[in-house]
Amino acid sequence: MSHLPVLFGYHASNLGNSHVPLSLCRHWHNSGRDVSLTVPSTDPALGYSWLKPAMSGLAKKVIYRLGYPAIPRRIAERFFLKTEKQSPYVYLWAGLSLEIFEEFERRGATIIIERINCHRHSAQRILQQASEHWNIPVTAAITSEAIEEENRKLDIADAVFCPSPMVRNSMLENNVDESKLLSTSYGWSPERFPSREKEPSNSLRPVFLFAGTICLRKGIPLLLEAWKRADLNAELLLCGSIAHEIQEHYPSLESIKNVRHVNYTRDIGQLYRKTDVFVFPSLEEGGPMVTYEAMAHGIPPLVTAMGGGAIVENTKNGTILPDMDIDAWAQAMTLMAENPDRRKEIGNLAQQRSKQFTWKQVAEQRARLLEEHCIGIWKTKEAL
Numbered sequence: 001m002s003h004l005p006v007l008f009g010y011h012a013s014n015l016g017n018s019h020v021p022l023s024l025c026r027h028w029h030n031s032g033r034d035v036s037l038t039v040p041s042t043d044p045a046l047g048y049s050w051l052k053p054a055m056s057g058l059a060k061k062v063i064y065r066l067g068y069p070a071i072p073r074r075i076a077e078r079f080f081l082k083t084e085k086q087s088p089y090v091y092l093w094a095g096l097s098l099e100i101f102e103e104f105e106r107r108g109a110t111i112i113i114e115r116i117n118c119h120r121h122s123a124q125r126i127l128q129q130a131s132e133h134w135n136i137p138v139t140a141a142i143t144s145e146a147i148e149e150e151n152r153k154l155d156i157a158d159a160v161f162c163p164s165p166m167v168r169n170s171m172l173e174n175n176v177d178e179s180k181l182l183s184t185s186y187g188w189s190p191e192r193f194p195s196r197e198k199e200p201s202n203s204l205r206p207v208f209l210f211a212g213t214i215c216l217r218k219g220i221p222l223l224l225e226a227w228k229r230a231d232l233n234a235e236l237l238l239c240g241s242i243a244h245e246i247q248e249h250y251p252s253l254e255s256i257k258n259v260r261h262v263n264y265t266r267d268i269g270q271l272y273r274k275t276d277v278f279v280f281p282s283l284e285e286g287g288p289m290v291t292y293e294a295m296a297h298g299i300p301p302l303v304t305a306m307g308g309g310a311i312v313e314n315t316k317n318g319t320i321l322p323d324m325d326i327d328a329w330a331q332a333m334t335l336m337a338e339n340p341d342r343r344k345e346i347g348n349l350a351q352q353r354s355k356q357f358t359w360k361q362v363a364e365q366r367a368r369l370l371e372e373h374c375i376g377i378w379k380t381k382e383a384l
Helices: 016-030 057-065 070-083 098-106 120-134 144-156 165-173 220-230 244-249 268-272 289-296 326-337 340-357 359-373
Strands: 004-007 035-039 051-053 089-092 110-114 159-162 181-183 207-211 235-239 259-262 277-280 301-303
Touching (some): 016 359, 120 144, 165 181, 207 220, 207 326, 220 235, 289 340, 326 340
Parallel strands (some): 035 051, 089 110, 159 181
């Protein structure tokens, strides 16, 4: 059976983006598929046999104390090149160097890559339009050099996982070969949220939750202006770190009527259980896991097309709204605030929809895509 080595260039904590490759590899391993995941380092609690940290112990502490985030990634890349030099397949994640792509291309390997966001050229256009619309400078602009590097990686790749229809569209918009694109999704973990029963809420003062970095890219200016315009007897809870451009434009979020900010939580489940409506007006996304998780808790979502990922079906189990229309968002939030029965109905449908997107199911769908696209992967010679 062919082995699939996976390289992720950041510390594996099972939080944030590292939760995705960890979840996929865990379910692939449990299904009998031979897989390994190489990372720079891991949390001590993650003792999986298939997880391969490039650093540990004293070396790990010393490297991280240097304060250069590129160094752990480079160490992981060198480790991966050494241990997987004969592999006919490699699965490479975002943030890796162009050199490792080119080296495996030279070795003749089949290269699978993960797109955690839209094509950078599309993202650049989206962010520039938002910057001009809201008169808020983009603090981390996407350079032409970064776009050129991404195009080279996509040229090298044999298969590209696209975790939402919008990511796929952005690839096609930038002339990526359609035959390479594998349409898939992200998911959620029932094990991570064993208790998903919503706590009794105050139907007269519902809670609206946004979870993610509070930034221009996530549509925060739209959300805040729509919230002010709606002027609801409700609470808007913003959970996430505040980007510099938002700090400059909105010096005090909690000075806005009925807005509360939580900088960070390791237990977002306790916020989901207290939430009545999930709001995610993102302008550019890959696969927003928070939307999947919120729906798994029976929370009706108000999202943009980007914020809905591959899970939200408009007017059925959520509402997809324009990404620059303050009135549309204000009206949608008002409708949900004033109609507890509607919230419950859509929330139930959202929860039913989420059952199709557990990581176990997503991992199996992705495995089938790989087995169809990469002939020979995870198959014995007798099966070919």
